Amino acid sequence: MMNNSILSLSIWTPILSGFLLLIFSKYISGKLTKSLPLFGGLISFFITVPLYQKFDLTSPHFQLQEFYHWIPLFNINYHLGVDGFSVPLILLTSLMTLIVIIFSNQSIKKNLLHYHAAFLIMSGLMIGVFSSLDAILYYVFWEAMLIPMFLIIGIWGGPNRVYATIKFFLYTVLGSLLMLVSFIYLYNVTGGFSVYDFYDAPLSLPVQLFIFFAFFMAFAVKIPMWPLHTWLPDAHVEAPTGGSVILAAIMLKLGGYSFIRFAMPIAPDATVFLKPILITLSLISIVYIALVALAQKDMKKLIAYSSISHMGFVTLGLFLLTPLGVEGGYIQMISHGFISAALFICVGILYDQMHTREISHYGGVVNKMPLLTAFAVFFAMANSGLPGTSGFVGEFMVIMAAAKENLLVASIASLTLIFGAAYSLWMIKRVFYGKVIHQSVNKLVDINSTQFFILSVLLFLTLALGIYPKFVSNLSNVSVEQFIQYMSVSKLPII
Amino acid sequence: MIDIGSHLLVILPELIIAIMAMVVLLVDLYIKDSDRSFIYSLTQLSLLAAGIVTAGFGFQESRLAFNDMFVSDSLSLYLKSLSYVSLSIALIYSRNYLKQKKLWTGEFLSLTLFSLLGIMLMISSHHLLVIYMGLELLSLCLYSLVALHRDNLKASEAAIKYFILGALASGLLLYGMSMLYGFSGSLDISVIASSIAQNNIEPSLLIFGLVFIVVGIAFKLGAVPFHMWVPDVYQGAPLPVTMLISSVPKFAAVGMAVRLLYIGLDDISSDWQQMLLIMALLSMAIGNITAIAQTNIKRMLAYSTISHVGFILLGFMSGSINGVGSVLFYVACYVLMTLAAFGLLIAISTKDSDIELIDDLKGLNSRNSWAAGVLMITMLSMAGIPPTVGFYAKFSVLQSALNEGFVWSVVFSVLMALIGIYYYLRIIKIMYFDAPIKKTKIKVPGDMFFILSLNAGALVILGISPKILMSFATLSSFITLQ
Numbered sequence: 001m002m003n004n005s006i007l008s009l010s011i012w013t014p015i016l017s018g019f020l021l022l023i024f025s026k027y028i029s030g031k032l033t034k035s036l037p038l039f040g041g042l043i044s045f046f047i048t049v050p051l052y053q054k055f056d057l058t059s060p061h062f063q064l065q066e067f068y069h070w071i072p073l074f075n076i077n078y079h080l081g082v083d084g085f086s087v088p089l090i091l092l093t094s095l096m097t098l099i100v101i102i103f104s105n106q107s108i109k110k111n112l113l114h115y116h117a118a119f120l121i122m123s124g125l126m127i128g129v130f131s132s133l134d135a136i137l138y139y140v141f142w143e144a145m146l147i148p149m150f151l152i153i154g155i156w157g158g159p160n161r162v163y164a165t166i167k168f169f170l171y172t173v174l175g176s177l178l179m180l181v182s183f184i185y186l187y188n189v190t191g192g193f194s195v196y197d198f199y200d201a202p203l204s205l206p207v208q209l210f211i212f213f214a215f216f217m218a219f220a221v222k223i224p225m226w227p228l229h230t231w232l233p234d235a236h237v238e239a240p241t242g243g244s245v246i247l248a249a250i251m252l253k254l255g256g257y258s259f260i261r262f263a264m265p266i267a268p269d270a271t272v273f274l275k276p277i278l279i280t281l282s283l284i285s286i287v288y289i290a291l292v293a294l295a296q297k298d299m300k301k302l303i304a305y306s307s308i309s310h311m312g313f314v315t316l317g318l319f320l321l322t323p324l325g326v327e328g329g330y331i332q333m334i335s336h337g338f339i340s341a342a343l344f345i346c347v348g349i350l351y352d353q354m355h356t357r358e359i360s361h362y363g364g365v366v367n368k369m370p371l372l373t374a375f376a377v378f379f380a381m382a383n384s385g386l387p388g389t390s391g392f393v394g395e396f397m398v399i400m401a402a403a404k405e406n407l408l409v410a411s412i413a414s415l416t417l418i419f420g421a422a423y424s425l426w427m428i429k430r431v432f433y434g435k436v437i438h439q440s441v442n443k444l445v446d447i448n449s450t451q452f453f454i455l456s457v458l459l460f461l462t463l464a465l466g467i468y469p470k471f472v473s474n475l476s477n478v479s480v481e482q483f484i485q486y487m488s489v490s491k492l493p494i495i
Numbered sequence: 496m497i498d499i500g501s502h503l504l505v506i507l508p509e510l511i512i513a514i515m516a517m518v519v520l521l522v523d524l525y526i527k528d529s530d531r532s533f534i535y536s537l538t539q540l541s542l543l544a545a546g547i548v549t550a551g552f553g554f555q556e557s558r559l560a561f562n563d564m565f566v567s568d569s570l571s572l573y574l575k576s577l578s579y580v581s582l583s584i585a586l587i588y589s590r591n592y593l594k595q596k597k598l599w600t601g602e603f604l605s606l607t608l609f610s611l612l613g614i615m616l617m618i619s620s621h622h623l624l625v626i627y628m629g630l631e632l633l634s635l636c637l638y639s640l641v642a643l644h645r646d647n648l649k650a651s652e653a654a655i656k657y658f659i660l661g662a663l664a665s666g667l668l669l670y671g672m673s674m675l676y677g678f679s680g681s682l683d684i685s686v687i688a689s690s691i692a693q694n695n696i697e698p699s700l701l702i703f704g705l706v707f708i709v710v711g712i713a714f715k716l717g718a719v720p721f722h723m724w725v726p727d728v729y730q731g732a733p734l735p736v737t738m739l740i741s742s743v744p745k746f747a748a749v750g751m752a753v754r755l756l757y758i759g760l761d762d763i764s765s766d767w768q769q770m771l772l773i774m775a776l777l778s779m780a781i782g783n784i785t786a787i788a789q790t791n792i793k794r795m796l797a798y799s800t801i802s803h804v805g806f807i808l809l810g811f812m813s814g815s816i817n818g819v820g821s822v823l824f825y826v827a828c829y830v831l832m833t834l835a836a837f838g839l840l841i842a843i844s845t846k847d848s849d850i851e852l853i854d855d856l857k858g859l860n861s862r863n864s865w866a867a868g869v870l871m872i873t874m875l876s877m878a879g880i881p882p883t884v885g886f887y888a889k890f891s892v893l894q895s896a897l898n899e900g901f902v903w904s905v906v907f908s909v910l911m912a913l914i915g916i917y918y919y920l921r922i923i924k925i926m927y928f929d930a931p932i933k934k935t936k937i938k939v940p941g942d943m944f945f946i947l948s949l950n951a952g953a954l955v956i957l958g959i960s961p962k963i964l965m966s967f968a969t970l971s972s973f974i975t976l977q
Contacts, residue, residue, distance in 0.1 A: 071887075071962050073969060074894065136890075140881040147875065150920070154928045162928050166920055173880075173916055177909040184894045185902070210902075 004064050006050060007080040010090060011128045014044040014097065018120035025113050034105045037116030041101040044123060048094040055087050057474055060482035062133060070137070075192040079134040084479030085260050085330065086130040088472050089253055092337050093130065096249045097123035099454050100242040103345060106450060107241060107352045108156065115156055118148040119242060126250055130257060135183045135193040138262075139176070142254070146172055149243065149251070157238040164231075164238035171231040175218030179262075182214040186266070198266045199486060202493045208270035215263035222255030223311045226285040236304035237357070241348030244300065248307050248340035253333045256314045260326075264318070265486040271319070272487075278319040283412050285312030290419035294426070299347045299357045302427055303340060306383060309416060310336045310391075316413060317398040320405055321487055326480050327473060328397025334472050335382075335390030335465055342379045342458040346372060349451055350431075353444055359427060364436035368444040373432045375447075375455045380428045382462050384421035390465035505560040505567045508545040508575065509615050515541035516608035523601025531599060535590065538604045539583055542611075546579040554974060559621060563683055566621040570753060573823060573971035574618045574746045581830050582611055582743050587946050588838040589735030595846045598643055598733060607739065610636035614743060618750035623672040623682040626751055630668070630715070633747060634661050637740055641732040653731020660714070660724045668711025674704030675759075684759040691762045702766055708755055709770050715748040716804045719777040729797035734849060737793055738837035741800055742830045745807075749826045752811060753819060757976055764814045771812040772904060778805030779911035786918050792853045795918065796836060799877060802915055803829050809908055810892040813899040816976045820969035821891035827964060828876075828888035828957070835873040835950045839866060842939045842947060856922065858931025865944070866937060867926045869951040876954045878919040879912055884957035887965065 017040035021028070028036060056063055062081030070078045082090065100119055108115050125148070128141035146169055153165035183193065185207075190197040203211065221228045232252075236244050264271045271278070286309055293305035310332065317329020349372060350365070351357055366373040382389035385396075395417070403410035436442060447455070465472060503510065519534050519541075526533060549572060557568030586607065593599040609632060616629030638661065642654035676682055678701060679690040690696065714721040729737045756767055782802030789795035807829070810822035840850045843859070843866050850856065860867035876883035889912065897905050939947075957964055 070960075071965065073962070073965050074891075140886070143881045143886070147880065150923075151927065154924060162924055166917070166924065169920060170913065170917060174910075174913050177913055178906070180890070181893065181897070181902075181905055181909055184890070184897050184905075187894065188898050 004054075005066060006047070006054065007064055007066055007082065007127075007131045010044070010048045010051070010094070011080075011124045011131065013047050013124070014040065014094075014120040014127075015124035017044065018117040018124070021113055021117040021120070025117075028113060033113045033116075037101050037113065037120065038105065040116075040120050041098040041123075044120065045094040045098045048090055048127070051082070051087050051090060052475075055082070055084075055475065057084075058478060060478045065133070070134075074136075074187070076136045077134050077194070078137060079194060080131045080137075081133045082131050083482070084476040085257060085483075087475050088334050089130050089250075089257055090127050092253070092334060093123055093126050093250050096246060096337065096341060099341070099345075099457070100245050102450060103245075103348070103454055104240075104242045106448075107348060110156065115152070115240075115242070118152050119246065122148040122152075122246065126254065129254055133195050135186070135195065135198065135262075137193075139180060139183060143173070143176060145251075149247070152243045153235060153239045156240040157243070159238075160234070161238040164234040167231045168235040171221050171228070172218075175221040175228075178214035179218035182211040185211065195261065198262070201266075202491050203267065204493060205269055205273065208267035208491065209273070212263055212267040212270035212274065215258070215267070219255040219258045219263055220281075220315075222258070223252055223315060224255070224308060225281055225312070225315055226289060226308070229285070229289070229308045232308060233301050233304040236307075236344075237298060237300045241344060241351070244304075244344040244348070245341045248303075248344060249337040252307060252311055253337060256311070256318065256329070256333050259315070259318055260330075260483060265483065267491075268487045269490055269492055272321070275319055275321065279316060279409060282312045282316035282319060283409065285309060286316065286413055286416045287419070290416050290423065293423045294419065296423075297359055299350075299359055299427065299431065300344070301357075302359075302423060303343050303347065306420070306423060307336065307340050309420070310340075310383075313395055313398050313413070313416075316409075317394070317401060320398070320401050321484070322401050322404065323480050323484050324397055324404070325401030326483060327476065328394050328401055330394075330476050330480070331390070331465070331469055331472055332394025332398065335394050335462070338458050338462045338465070339379055339382045339389075339391055342375070342455060342462070343383060345451070345454060345458075346376045346379065349447060350444075354440060359430050361438055362431040362441060363434045363438065364441055365432045365444060367436060368441060369432075369446040371452065372447045375459065376432060377428055378459060379462070380424040382466070384424045385417050388463070388466050390462045390469070393466055393469045502560040505558050506565060506619075508549045509612060509619070511541055511545045511548065512608055512612045512615065515544075516605050516612060519601060519608060520605040523605070528599075531601065534601060534604055535586070538586065538608060541608065542579045542583045546576060549575050549579070554970065557975065563685070564622040564625050565619055567619055568975050569971040570750065570823075570975040571615075571619045573967060574750045575615055577827050577830065578611060578614055578618075578743050578746045581746075581834055582607065582739075584834050584838070584946060584950065585735070585739055585742060587942060588738065588834070588841050591940050591943065592735055592841045592844060593733075596644070596733065600643075603640070603643060606636045606640050610640070610739075611743070614747040614750075617747040620751070620754060621684050623675065623684070623687075626754065627665070627669060627672065629747070630665060630751070633744060634665065637661075637736075637744070640736045640739065641728060643736060644733050647731075647733075649731040650733065651731075653728045656731075657724055657728045664711055664714035664721070667707045667714075671704050671707025671711060674700070674707065678704065684754060687759050688761060691760065698763075701763060705760060705763060705767060706770070708760070709767055712748065712752045712755065713774055713808075715751070716745070716807065717801055718774045718804045718808055719781045719801060720774075722778070722781070722801050722804075725801055726794045726797040729793045729800075730791055734793075734837060734841050734844065738834065738841070741796070741833050741837065745826055745830060749807065749822060753822075753972075753975075756811070757819060768812050768814050771808045772901070775805045775808035775812055776904060776907055776911075778802060778808060779908050780805075783911045783915040783918075787914070789918075790852055790854070792840065792850060792856070792922075795853060796833070799915070799918075800833070802911065803877075805911070806889060806892050806908065809896050809904065812904075813895045813901070815895060815899060816972055817898060817969075818892075818895040819976060820972040821895040823968035823972055824891050824961075824965055825888040827968065828884045831950065831953060831957075832873055832876050832885060835869065835947065835954060836877070838943070838947050838950060839870050839873065842866065842943045843937050845937070853922065853925060854932070856925050857929045859926040859937075862931055862933075862935065863937040863939065865948075866939065869947055870926060871923050872951045872954050874919040874922050876958070878916040880916070882958045883954050884961060884964075885954070886958060887961040891965065 613633030786798035876885035
C-alpha cells in the first residue's frame, strides 16, 4: 500500500486547479468562469471517491500511506495516511466543496472566479489536515487553510465582515500557536514529528496537562466549545453562504478530528484527569448555547449557535471515552456536516432574494416557496434530532453512552432534544408559516432545479445516514476501537 | 618572512569592494548625470565579483590572516554571500525611485559599497579593533545615507538623531572593548576567550565589561531598550535608505554578535543569556504592541523589525550552536521579507507621492492586484503563517529555545507573535477589503516587477522547501563553532 498517491492527488488537485484559475483569471470570462471551477470541483471530488473502496475496513492502521523526506534537519516528513476517522471527513470535504461551487455559481456576482479558487484551494488544504501524519505537515495545512477563509469572509462577506474575519483569524491562531509550541516540545522529547512517535512517547502528568491545554486551546476554539466560541456567530453571520457552509460542515470538524488524532491519544492521562471538567464544558455548550440560540433574531446566528450546541454533543461523546460515545460523537460530526450545510443553503437562498436574515422580516414564505419550505422543515426536524434522520443517530448514541456513565449527564444532555426542537421549529414557524406581513415576501420565487438538486442530495444523505448509519460506522468502527485502546494505556513513566 | 600573497587572498573580496568603491567614486566625477547607469552596472559587477570569490572559498576550515586579525570561515561565507545578494536586490529596487527623486548620485553607490565593506569587516573580524573599524565604517556611511535627501528637514533630523545615538553606542562598545583588553591584555578574540577560560579575571569586572559589549550589539540590532532610534530613522530616511538600513546591516550585527559572544565570551554565556533573554522578550512585546498603534507604514515596519530582533535574540539567547543556526536562518529570512516589503513600497510610490501612511495602501488590490499579492505574501511571511518562510524562521528559533528548556519564554513569544499577526493582517485588510482613495492604476517598472516577483516567490518556495537554506545556515554555524 505504500506510495499509492491517491491522497496526494486528493490534496493537490483542488489546490492546483485553484491556483491555475487565479493565474489565468485574466483570460477566463463569460461562461467559463462558472464551468471551469465546476470542472475542477468535479475532478477533485471524483478523485477522492476511490478512497472509499480502497480503504481496508478491517485494519486499524493508517492506510494508503505516503512518505517522503521533507526537511531532514528536523526530521520533518511528507507523511500522509488515513484511518477510519479521516476517510468520511475527506469525502465530506470534497463533496461540500463541489456543492458550494454549484450553489455559488448562481448566488455570487463579484469576482466569482477568485471566490471559487479560494474554495478549491481551501478544500485541498483541509483534506491535507485530515490526512497528515506528520505534525508539522498538519500544522502547515491547518494554518494555510485560514488564509483563504480569511479572504472569503473579508471580501465576499456582510457589512461587519472585517471585524468578523480578523476575530476568526486571531482566535484560531492563538490556539494553533500554542499547539505549535507543544509540537516542538514533543519533538524535543521524541526526535521526530510523526504521530506514531507522539503516541508512544512517555510523558509525566504535568507535561501531559500542559500539552493537553495547548491542544485544547487550538481545537476547542475550532470546534468551538464554550467559552471559546464567540468568534463563530460573528464569522457565520458575516460569511457568504458558501463560507458558512464550509465553516460549519468542515472547519468545525477539524477541531473534533484533531482531538481524536492528537490531543487525546498524546495526552491520555491528562484527558482522563480532566474528564469531569471537559464533560461539564460540553454540557454547558449543549444546554446554555441552545438557550442562546432560542433568543436569536438573525437566522444565520441561530443556526450558528445551534452548531455550537450540536458540536457540544461531539465533544461530550469523545470525552466519555467509551466506544459508543466516541462512535456517536463521530457520527454526529458527519451528520451535522450535512444538516448545517443544508440549513445554511436554505438561509442563503432566502437571503439572496430578500437581502435580510432577520427572522422578523419574513413570515408566510410557504405561500411563495413551497418547495424550499419542505426542505427547510425537513432539515429543521433533522436538526432537532428526529428519528430516521442522521441527527437522531449521533445524539442518541451519545446520550446512551452518557447514561451508562452517569444518568445526570445523560439527562442534562437530553434536554437539548427539547431545546433543539424549540429553536429549530420556532424559527421555521416564524419564517415560513403564518400570514404574509411584508410585501417583499410576495415577490419571492421558489428554488430552481440546481438548488433543488443540491438540497435533494443533502436530504438523501441525511436520511441515508439516519436509516443506515453503518455506511459511516463501518469505516470508523475499527479506528474507534484502536482509539479506545490508545486511551486506555497510561503514558506515565513507570517509576 | 610573511607570505603577503596568501594573506591578501583571504581578504580578496574585501579588496575588491574597497577598490571598486573608490573607482565608483572617481569615475562618477567624470561622467554625465545621464550616464550614471554605467557606474550602477559597475557596482553590481563588483558585488558579483566579490560573490564569486567568496563562493570560491567554499566551506572550509577557518583561515586567519594579518596576525589573526581577520578570519574567513563558513560563517563569513554564509553572511557575506547573503549580504551581496540582498544588497544587489536593494540596489535594483532603489534605482528608479532615486532617479525620480533626483537622488541618483554617485555618492549613493559608493557609500553603499563602503558600508558593505564595513559589514564584511565586521562579519570577518577576529579582533576587537577590526570589529570597531568595520562598525564605524558602516555607521558613518549610513549616517550620511540617511541625510542623502539633504533639503528634507525630517531626513536631516533623523540623520542627526541616528548619529548622536549611534556615536554613543559605539562609545559604549569601545569602552567595553577597552575593559576586555584591560583584563586579558589582548584584542584578539580567541586570546580573550582563553584568558577567560583560565579563570584569572575578576568575574564582577568581566561582567561590567560584558554589559557594555551587549549594549553595543543591542543598539546595532535595535533591540529594546536601545531601539529608540529605529522608528525615527526609518521614518526620516528616504525609502531606499530605510530599506538598506533595515536589511543588510543586520547580517553584520549578527556576525559581530556571534564573534563576540559565542567565540569571545562563550565561557560567561550564562551571564549574557539573561541579558539577551530580557531584551528579547521586551523587544517582542514593545515592538509588536507599539506597531499596532502606528499610522505610518515605515514606523510600523520599524516596530515590526524590533519584534523580529526579539526573535533573533531569543535564538541567540539559547546559547547553543543550534541556536546560532536558527538565528542565521532567521536573519536571512528576515532580510528577504524586509526587502520585499520595502521594495514593494518603493515600487508603488509615484513620482509626486510616496507611500507614507498605512492608509495609502487602501484598496491596493483594485489598483494593482499583483502588488497587493506580493505585499500579502510578505505580510503573511512576517506574521509567520505557513506556507511562507517566516513560519520556519520562527519555528527554528522556537525549537532551539525550547530545546534549552525555556518553555515560558517561548509561550510568551508565541503570544507576542499573535499580537504581531494582528497588524500584519490589518495591512492585508486595508489592501483587499477597503475601498481605494485614489482610483488610478499603478504601473510598476519591468525590472522591479520581475525581481519583486522572484523575491515574493522565494518567500513561498523557501516556505515549502526550506531545506537548502536551513542546512546552509546550520552547517555554517556548526563548522564555525564546533
